[in-house]
Every structure is written in structure tokens, then in C-alpha cells.
Amino acid sequence: AQTVTQSQPEMSVQEAETVTLSCTYDTSENNYYLFWYKQPPSRQMILVIRQEAYKQQNATENRFSVNFQKAAKSFSLKISDSQLGDTAMYFCAFMEYGNKLVFGAGTILRVKS
């Protein structure tokens, strides 16, 4: 079965600085999708960014970008110009057949003013 590992339980960053959240995964599949979801204290799950495994180019969404290393099975999230509203739990997720999402354990990110 596929597994997703987030090795950083908690991270802190100063407002306006850059932070990178790590994620590794294990799969034998060649075609798959990877996601980062944000869960603020409101507990709503919000899609931040997605990456198709067949695309070599790293996905970017405004201040959020990923570093996708397929051979290393690594999928890190970089948040630039961190804002107080970025404080949340961030989940890395892998999508396998049938649109089943497999989540990592999450990383709590605290943005400090």
C-alpha cells in the first residue's frame, strides 16, 4: 500500500519569510497525483496545490510552489512571503486508483508576527 510521510510535526516561520514543508511517499505506480491540503483552525480542508506525476514542471500557485522529485519520491511545499493566515495544519496527500487520497500525518505551521 502507498504511504505518505511528513517528518516535521511542527514548523515555525516569521511573517514574510519562506518555509519549506517536507513530504516523501512510497509507491510502485508510475502515474499518480500529489496534493497539499491546508487545514486552518476552522478545520475546513482546503486544496493548496496539486502535481501530476507525469509533469516534470513543478506546480506553482501564487506564493505556494512545490519541489517534486519523482525519482526520490519527494514532494515538498514552499511557502514564500508567509502570512499570518497561513497558520494551519498542512497535509501532503497521494492519490491512487479510484481517487482514493492517502494522507500524511500533517505538519503544523505557525506563522509568527
Add this chain to the structure above:
Amino acid sequence: DTAVSQTPKYLVTQMGNDKSIKCEQNLGHDTMYWYKQDSKKFLKIMFSYNNKELIINETVPNRFSPKSPDKAHLNLHINSLELGDSAVYFCASSQDVAQEAYEQYFGPGTRLTVT
């Protein structure tokens, strides 16, 4: 308009009771899901339905029974509630089960507390 809605948002009940959580999506999606988030925030899929047909059934106690009356609704019924069922339950939907239509939209979650 809310895309994926769940009722209730909070549910407090006693051990042994039977309860239901309702989920509705107005996105016209064909596939719906139930996820469970435990006290350590770990999220895991429980079920998914595509056009009212069960396609994913993880190792979930058979006290949990999903019901899909139509493709816009996926309800979760739980019999004989136990303390360990306390969690946040999320409903989600996506356009199709095919990987090309992969974005899942989540509801606001239902916090279930069993006392």
C-alpha cells in the same frame, strides 16, 4: 452557495446510540467520499461511492454503513456507537472516479463526540 455541506456540524451522543451524518453536494459530481480524522489529526478514507455504487470500502467496522440515495447525497449511519468513534468525519466529492477528474472538494466536517 455551499458546495459540499454536512449536517450536523457537531454531534454529541452516548455510547450504544445510533446516529447519522448527512452529506450533500451541489457540484454535480459523480463521486463522493467519507473520511475520518482521529484525535491525532490523522485522515483516512472510509468509503467512496460513484453514481450511488460503492467503489471503496476500507477496513471499517460494519457498524458504519454508508447510504447513497442519489449521486448528490452520501449519508453515514453509525450503529452502536463506541468511544473510539469520536472523531471528525469529512465528506468530499469529485467529478468522477477517473484520475483525470481528481480534485476533491471537502465539506466542513462533523465533529462526533461519544460519551
